[in-house]
Each structure stands twice: as structure tokens, then as C-alpha cells.
Amino acid sequence: MIGKYALRLASLGYLAVLLVAPVGFVFWRTFEHGVGPAWDAVTTPDALHALKVTLILTAIAVPANTVFGVLCALAIVRHRYPGAGIVNAVVDLPLALSPVVAGVALLLLYGRGRWLGGHGIVFALPGMVLATIFVSLPFVVREVVPVLREIGTEQEQAAATLGASGFQTFLRVTWPAIRWATAYGVVLTTARALGEFGAVSVVSGRLVGQTESLTLYIQDRYVSFDTTGAYAAAVVLALLAMVTLILMTRLKPKEGTQ
């Protein structure tokens, strides 16, 4: 019995010291003088602009990766074609790869005077969009692939024998089966897109009030010794993260605890 409590204490203690205490402390520091100063700090023009940039990046990257994710999962699971193995492997790469490397790679391809370079991609919004898409690309694919495997092809075949076209079959049979997995993938993609820092940092050029997303703004405030501004912006992102967590818990396929 003592062993059980010791284990519980160790696990929960580790979580408390590593996660709960630091995050809780930042919340406390942000609001220790009331909501007023925090509100002022996140409503400066630069902060609002940074928030807008972050929302734009997310609003482009998430739909793009959702459509791609579903199509790519269908390609991986339902079709056999040369190169399927490579696609399957490459899709996972952004999960394991340093975002800085992703940023450098995009810079070297789309930068001024590079292969596909041109004015206005790197050190501008389009480059940041590409970087955000890169790092948040695998999530929808990874959630949808196992579900597609699990449901098999029998229902789709039944629909075909009943006269449904490929598109009708997708809409009426396949999609209802994968929509929750897709939704879960969308939540993960959104969380990653909102919080991306490394890759965006490399390709943005960090022009305050222009190409600064909220995460870049936090770093900028902190190194400029404006901890109030940094904490307040961090709390905004942390709150978004918590909304994400709640959605994740709601949508997650039941496993783990009973």
C-alpha cells in the first residue's frame, strides 16, 4: 500500500513541479494587480496586431491542412500507388523535425534569389503561413489514417453496389465515420498553429507590428524587459491552450482511464 501512495505522490509531484506550478505562477503574476494592467498590456496596438497575425496564420493553415489531411489519409489507406511508402514516411517528418530546421529549409527554397524565391514570400506573411502549415501538417493525417483502416472498405463497397458514386460514398458513408477523428486532428492542428514559434521565427524577419505573431511578440516583450506584456500575452495563449485541452478531452477516443 505504501508503494502505491509513494508512486502516486511521485507522479503527481513531478507534474506539479514541472507543469502546474510554473503555469499557475504566471497566471498569478499576470493578475496580481488586477485585470486592468493585464488588459492594457494585451490591447496595445502591437499586441493586437500580433494576435491578428497569429489568427490569420491559423485561419489559413488549419483549413489547408484539414483538406490535405483527409485527402492524404485516403491516398495512404485506400490506394496503392508507387511512392505511397515515401508519402507515409514524409508525413511524419514534421512531428520529429526541429521547427528551426523547417524554417531554414523554407528560407532556402523560397528566399530572395533562391529556387522558388521571390519578393514577398520570406520575411512576410506568406512565408509564415508556409512555416505554420509545415509544422502542423501531420496531425489530421495521423488521426484519420487509423480510423480509415479500422472501418475497412465493406461499407464503401456496399454503397457502390447500391449505386452510390465515389463522391456520394465519401459524403454519406466514409465522412460520417471519420468526422470525429478529423475534428480531433483539427484541434491538434489549431493548437500547433497558434503556438508555433521556431519556424515562424526564422522566416518572419520579425518586423514589429508587421510580421510578428503572438509567440514572437512574447519573446520580444520579454527581452525588452517588459515582463508584464510578455506574461499577459502568454496568458492569452495559455487560455487558448486550455480551450484546446478541453476540446481534446471531449473529442478523444476513449482510452486510458476508465
Next chain:
Amino acid sequence: MIEARGIVKRFGDFTALDGVSVDVPTGSLTALLGPSGSGKSTLLRVVAGLEQPDAGEVSLDGEDVTRLPPQSRGVGFVFQHYAAFKHMTVWDNVAFGLTIRRRPRSEIKQRVTELLDLVQLSGLAKRYPAQLSGGQRQRMGLARALAVDPKVLLLDEPFGALDARVRKELRIWLRRLHDETHTTTVIVTHDQEEAMDVADRVVVMNAGRVEQTAPPRELYDHPANEFVMSFVGPVNRLGDTFIRPHDVELLLEPNGSTQEAMVQRLVHLGFEVRVELVRDDGETLSAQLTREQVETLELQHGQIVYVRPTHQTVFAD
């Protein structure tokens, strides 16, 4: 009328169908019978358009459909594991084919009501497949396939996933359904009793080829070869001759043509008794007798009897 001509289908190195030709007459109920891996399910899927043959042709009612997708063939297909649309109610499952075809609502309503009545699921229309038993799900699968008035109805081991009692009920019910609708029907099964019970014609398949096509009785009485003989019923093999257990007569005294054997085991199966025998040379055979016969002979374990075949078959190789 379904005509399949010279169908070849390979999966990698494995030849599932090795030049198979089968005719299914309009209005018949034909069974494709064979062990697993014999190609029967593949043939059915080729007819439905779910598999593309590597060679050969399929025609339905005289129209060559070999290159047509399943959507345009007008077949109804019933799957072994039901393939129920899990997120739709029973009603929506059955209505699917009609909804896809954008039929008027009143027509859909009338047709689905009719079909649910036919398969005795009227009270369960609002349930989801997960709330049904296996037998109910398969009846739903049948109603769904029948909803679009298919030219032919194809059933792939439809009762394979059900327990023995439900299987028997459903196949009697399927036979009755066929007698009412006369839809040209093909049923795939590995169960010879099921095939004999339900079908007018049985196509026996083995290793990607057709061994014999005949009505059930002819198949049993005049099997074309050793494989068919042993697949459609129990059989004793004595050298080159094959004898069904009910064609074995047991005598207490030897006469010219009898062979000596010892009773090893008596298995009581209700009205019938299976007598397991072993000969001097160690070969075993079984005889099927009525209870009365066993009582008259006063058979006992270890007793010596004399075996006489009343009917035997020798295949010219």
C-alpha cells in the same frame, strides 16, 4: 441470367480463379459451394464488379458488364459481416439506394415500409445497427439490397457469422423469400448442408475451378469426382472405391463378398447411430444405421461384424 466466361483472377502469385465459366439461369437460386480459398467469393465479387477479372467476361441479361463499375450493374450484394452503415438507422440503411437515386419521398416511404415488413423489422426502423442482433442485421442487409430492385441478388456467406440455430431459420426464410420474389439469386457458402437445403442448383468449386454444376440431389447421387463426393457428404474410402456410410450394411455372419471388421465405437445421434469400425489392416470406416437396426443386431463395443456395401462408387481416373 448471369453468364461468366473464362474468368481468371490472380492476387500476386495466387490464382483465385483459373478460367471459370458459370451460367446462372434467370429466376434460379444457385449456390456456389466450396472450401475456403476455392475462389467462390472472388467469383461473386467479380460478378458484382467489386473485383476486376484479369481475363474473361461477365454478362447480365445478355449485356456485357465486364468493364462496368458496381454502381451501374444493378446487382444487390449482401456481405458476410453485414457492411451495415453504422451511423444510419435501419430505415436509412434500407432507404440508402433509393435516396441516392433521388426517388420521391412517398415512393421511398412506401418501398421501405414494404421491405421492412418483408424482413420482419418494422418495429426496429429507428434503431441503429449496433442495437440489432446478427440475424436482424443480416435481414436489414437483405432488405437494403432488395430496395433498388436488383437484376440479381448476390449473397457472400450471408449466414457465416451467425450461430447454428439462426442460420437454419434464415435459410428457410431466404428460400421462402426467393419463392415469392423469384429474383435471380447466387449464394456463396462453404456449408454443403446449407447449399443443398436452399439452392435449386449447386456449383461446386475447388482451387479456382468448377468441379461440377448440378441440382442438389444429382450432386449427391452422381458426384462427378472424388472431390465432389467427399465434399457434399461423409464418405468411406476403401482402396479405389467410395461408399457413403448409409450404404454400408452390417451382417453378423460372413458371406462371399463381405469384409471382417470390429466395432470400435457406437455414437448415438438420436434416431440414427453411427457405428465406427476398424478392419484387420487398420483402416477405419463408419456405417450409418437406424436405432432399430443396431438393436436387432445387438451391436456392442469390440464385436466382430461383416461389412457389405449396398452401393459404391469408383471414379475412372
Next chain:
Amino acid sequence: MAANAGTVPAAPGARRSLAPGLSIGLSTLYLSLIVLLPLAALSWRAHGWGAVSTPQAVAALRLTLGLSVAVALVNAVFGTAIAWTLVRDRFVGQGFVNALVDLPFALPTIVAGLTLLALYGPKSPVGINAAFTRWGLLLALLFVTLPFVVRTVQPVLFELDREMEDAAASLGAGRVTTFLRIILPSILPAILSGVALAFARAVGEFGAVVLISGNLPFKTEVVSVYVLGRLESNDSGGAAAASVVILLISFGVLLAIGGLRRWVTRHDR
């Protein structure tokens, strides 16, 4: 669940599901533009291999790998312990703790770094200052890698047949023996793949460490920060070369995880 093991052969009927050309063509094009072409450009541009053999680069690489190994080991122990607590223990607030484990996935990395710096930095209310030290780096990396082992071990532990443990107990095995001989071998592949993911993440981490490390060359500069430094010195060839090194490590880890999965599916039948 045979359908999950390896690749299920595509059913021929599915050939007609949602225009194969569309899904294959579009997803390949998208993947090429976003991932493959940039990585190709990266490898093409990687000259100046001198940049990866300078003492500063070697120090950064060594520090990164050393920290990542440490992170992997700590996660193996605490990740398994947390997974165990979530599956086998019962206590009030368990659902909350279970959700909490995903926080590092959801929380932006820069925010993670900032919160650690607030509590364990120069103005620490608890008197611990890990800023600009390797301890600070370790802390930041442990924060962001926490979910990996928990989330790979948890489902396996949950599915584990308790009858095996009862059987072991009935044969006289004590609790420690049962854990070491029965449970651990069953969950080891999951621990290893979680550890590998945590390792890969630690090698490439940037956002969480950039504030707390201070980026002191030879002392707290990790390799991703080094790449950024090369870029800021207008040495894009050197940045690319160092990036390729990180890329190869990531690829190696992915291959190892893939190999591990195949090995498990082969031995799990």
C-alpha cells in the same frame, strides 16, 4: 485488430472511391511544396561543412545529444510512473490530471519557457535560479516532452491482460517480480517508442529553451539555437549544414520507431 497491423491491401472496389487521381495527386503536390522541396533545397545548400566541425558547433551538438539522452531517461521513468498512476490508481481529480498531461502539447513552447523562467528564473519566488544553466535547459526539455511516454504507454497498460498478473501471482511471483518479468516486457516497446519521440523532440526543441538558456556558446547553446546564430551571421551554408545534421537525426529516430512498430506487430501475434 488485424486491420491495424501493417498495410491493409486496398480493396479493388475502393479504386473508384473519391477519384484516386485527386487524392493522390493533390496530397503529393502539397507535400512536395511544403515539405519535400524545402528539405531538398536545404540539402542542396548545405555547403560549408566546416560550420558543423567548429568547436562551437561540436559543443552545441554534444550538449544537445547529452541533454536529449537525459531527457529520454527521465521520461522513461516518470512517464511510465504517470501512466501507471493514471491507469491503475484511483483518486479524486484523476480526469483532470489525465487532461493536464496534454498541456505541453497544447501550450505554445515559448509560453512554456516563459513560465519556467518566471518560477525558476532570476526573480524566482522559491529561490531557485536555473536561468542560463544546463539545469534550466533540462527543465524546459522535460516540460515539452512530458506527454510522449505517458501517451504511448497508457493505452498499452490499459489493454494489458490482468489475468497474466493473476497467473504470475498464483505461481508465487511477488509484486516486483511480476512487474519486471510480466508487465515490463509487455510495455517496453511502448516505452521505447515514447522515449524515441521525446528524444527527437528534445534534439530539435527551440521555443522552450530560447529564453531560459541564455544561448551562451560552449555552455548553454543547443544546436537549433546554433543554426539560428549561423543564419544571423549570414552563413546560410553553415546553417543548412547544421540543419542537415538535425534532419538526419530526426530521420534516424523515425526509422527506429518504424522498425520498432514492425518488430512489435511481428511478435505480438
